[in-house]
Amino acid sequence: MKPYIVIVHKDEHSAYGLSFPDAPGCFSAADEIDDIFAMASEALALWAEGMREDGLPIPEPRDFEVLRADPKWAESFADAELVIAVEAPWAPRREAAE
Secondary structure (H helix, E strand, C coil), rough: CEEEEEEEECCCCCCCEEEECCCCCEEEECCCHHHHHHHHHHHHHHHHHHHHHHHCCCCCCCHHHHHHHCCHHHHHHHHHCCCEEECCCCCCCCCCCC
């Protein structure tokens, strides 16, 4: 499964805000940059749980280039502090090559 793209914003004197273009209604924040990945994974897991409870389908994540070309998200990408990719917590883990 492709990872979910997370757009990270940071205003002066605020936490890092996390937006998930392919997970409508999913968002999070982290006070420290070191917590961004953990908070993003937790937010995705809780969002997916809510989607399942409501009987709604979980949208597949789009490729980064497709997302970046989406006019709806152009300004968010332009103003981003960081853009990260987070594997869906429910996705099977890839085994390391031996």
